[in-house]
Amino acid sequence: MDKNTIIGILLIGAVIIGFSIYNQPSEEQIKAQQELLAKQEADKKKAVEQQKAAQKKQEEIKKQTLEDTTALFHQALTGSAENIVLKNDKLELTINSKGGTVTKAVIKDYKSLDGAKDVTLFDEKDQSLSFKIDGKEQNINTEELFFSASEKTDSTVTLTATAGAGKTLTMRYLLGKDYMLHFSLQAQGMEGVFSSKTNAVNVEWNERCRQQEKGFTFENRYATLTYKEKDGGTDYLSETSEKIDERISETLDWIAFKNQFFSAMMIAKNDFAPNASLTSIPQQKESGYLKEYKARVETFFDPTGKTPxxxxxxxxxxxxxxxQAMEKESKFGKDLKMERLVYLGWPLFRIINRWFTLYVFDWLTNLGLNMGIVLILITLLLKAITYPLVKKSYMSSAKMRVLKPKLDEATKQYDKPEDQMQKQQAMMQMYAQYGVSPLSGCLPMVIQMPIWIAMFNFVPNAIQLRGESFLWIEDLSTYDPIAEWGTNIWMIGDHLSLTCILFCGANLLYSWMTMRQQRDQMVGAQAQQMKMMQWMMFLMPLMFFFIFNDYSAGLNFYYFVSLFFSAAIMWALRKTTNDEKLLKALEARYQENKNNPKKVGGLAARLEAMQKQQQEMQRKREELERKRKGV
Known part of the structure; x- marks a missing residue:
């Protein structure tokens, strides 16, 4: 490391320290922040007190209702709770007659974290749902009501709460053949109970999202409260930070409480009104939960009872x-875009995954192949598709490598720092004469990066990898530990993942081969600068280890295989390239261009022209400066 590099690092450090000192808040700002926090704390305390007062008032109303035999829902406020089970081959739901909502959901044929054959998405401890309707004298909260069940089958049930003579509130459930549950809420004979302004029902939905996979940190990255805007796209609350009472100004089609591989979604036929309140609170690692979700929304309600x-x-x-298939089973006829629950990345990467990766993945999966083999075959297919461009890029680097002695000889007179512009110009001129593009060597990284990022989004969201084993890997959807310990170590966690180590090792090998290839084609000071950059390049695999140790074995395995084949392709091209023949071909091209200068073109020629233009502009600036000073 030379003196200039050390000075540069020290200057960067000084700028960072100075910037941090400059950005420290003033005493006035600190005081204002403290006042704001105090106000927020007071507002929070006031809100809690108001909530307690409202609860106390509701309890008084409930007590008066129980004592008054003519009061609204007098009989429905007492009773015994009954569990009603709706089930098919894919799903089993438990509905409690107290409140009349689903209190337990079991998804069949997906192995749970504790080894059970089915996954319990939530039970009565984790989830609650209530409907609140404003009345003239008394508000209705379904959570407090006991419903009587009728018309019970494995797929249907009708729940009725009696409000008085000829007055009922009815819920109907219909379970489809797969994972879709249809629900309706209808008031009958209760027109006089509601005010003339009542046209909406308030829905309060809460859930503590269970940890379903072994890797808490990795699964938590994909657990999000997601929602779909009407006639728009989907969005979600932050997966890492706490969001409380986030207001959504748009009209919504649906809201989903999502973890990595399973979701609970609520869809409204007549939309959820603007200004929905959504909350997502990350949970502690040892709690057994990922997030605490809350949704406070409004949707259509007809007090006359004509429309449910x-x-x-x-x-x-x-x-x-x-x-995609579930959307077709919906009775609402909306463009729900339910498949957006599976996040495939930003637009460019989503296009790659949506129209290439998914189809290839489906085709290979339908062949009945092991998921590890599927990942290897996808890698090979991508390498085959990109091979022509990779080979072209490599040959461009090889041309620069065999020309290096000639470049060293042609530019040795430009060793002084002030001659670097002329040196670059001379190099560009030679590249143009020999028909070599100096930027083509960057193509492999440019080609691979979109694919790498696309797979970074695809593999962790592919539920087909869940529970699938391959070689030593027990589950491709989570990390594969070769060592585990009880305590958490900063930046490492509580385990070592073998596929992550292999990926970092392959990355180290590929980085070494890439640097050697670049070093072999660089001239003069460039080669010296490359040597100083080597230690930074070797740090990258170490950084990747700290990032990817928690990631799924499937993703690390894909990156390992991809880098392994990239290194193998580079090695094979190096072994099969005859430098002598390549140099002869370049000499022939040089003679051809020398005899016909008009044929010299390409990127190198354009770069050379740009450098000449910059040099001329620099010369003119220097002349103007000398004239200004009277020199």
Whole structure:
């Protein structure tokens, strides 16, 4: 490391320290922040007190209702709770007659974290749902009511709460053949109970999202409260930071409480009104939960009872093709875009995954192949597709390598720092004469990066990898530890993942081969600068280890295989390239261009022209400066 590099590092450090000192808040700012926090704390305390007062008032109303035999829902406020089970081959739901909502959802044929054959998405401890309707004298909260069940089958049930003579509130459930549950809420004979302004029902939905996979940190990255805007796209609350009472100004089609591979979704036929309140609170690692979700929304309600309030619920796996099929089973006829629960990345990467990766993945999966083999075959297919460009790029680097002695000889007179512009110009001129593009060597990284990022989004969201074993890997959807310990170590965690180590090792090998290739083609000071950059390049695999140790074995395995084949291709091209023949071909091209200068073109020629233009502009600036000073 030379003196200039050390000075540069020290200057950068000084700038960072100075910037941090400059950005420290003033005493006034600190005081204002403290006042704001105090106000927020007071507002929070006031809100809690108001909530307690409202609860106390509701309890008094409930007590008066129980004592008054003519009061609204007098009989429905007492009773015994009954569990009603709706089930099919894919899903089993438990509905409690106290409140009349789903209290337990079991998704069949997906192995749970504790080894059970089915996954329990939530039970009565984790989830609650209530409907609140404003009345003239008394508000209605379904959570407090006991419903009587009728018309019970494995797929249907009708729940009725009696409000008085000829007055009822009815819920109807219909379970489809897969994971979709249809729901309706209807008031009958209760027109006089509601005010003339009542046209909406308030829905309060809470869930503590269970940890379903072994890797808490990795699964938590993909657990999000997601929602779909009407006639728009999907969005989600932050997966890492706490969001409380986040207000959504748009009208919504659905809201989903999502973890990595399973979701609970609520869909409104008549939309959820703007200004929905959504909350997502990350949970502690040892709690057994990922997030605490809350949704406070409004949707259509007809107080006359002519038109029911209709919702649909999806309780099932986040499978892209399955979610597309579920949308067809919806009775609402909306463009729900349910498959967006499976996040495939930003637009460019989503296009790659949506129209290439998914189809190839589906085709290979339908052949009945092991998921590890599927990942290897996808890698080989991508390498085959990109091979022509990679080879072209490598040959461009090889041309620069065999020309290096000539470049060293032609530019040795430009060793002084002030001659670097002329040196670059001379190099560009030679590249143009020999028909070599100096930037083509960057193509392999440019080609591979979109694919790497696309697979970074695809593999962790592919539920087909869940529970699938390959070689030593027990589950491709989570990390594969070769060592585990009870305590958490900063930046490492509580385990070592073998596939992550292999990926970092392959990255180290590929980085070494790439640097050697670049070093072999660099001239003069460039080669010296490359030597100083080597230690930084070797640090990258170490950084990747700290990032990817928690990631799924499937993703690390894909990157390992991809880098292994990239290194193998580079080695094979190096072994099969005859430097003498390549140099002869370049000499022939040089003679051809020398005899016909008009044929010299390409990127190198354009770069040379740009450098000449910059040099001329620099010369003119220097002349103007000398004239200004009178020299």
């Amino acid at each position: 309030t209709e919702l649909e619920f999806f309780f099932g796996p986040n499978d892209f093709r399955l979610l």
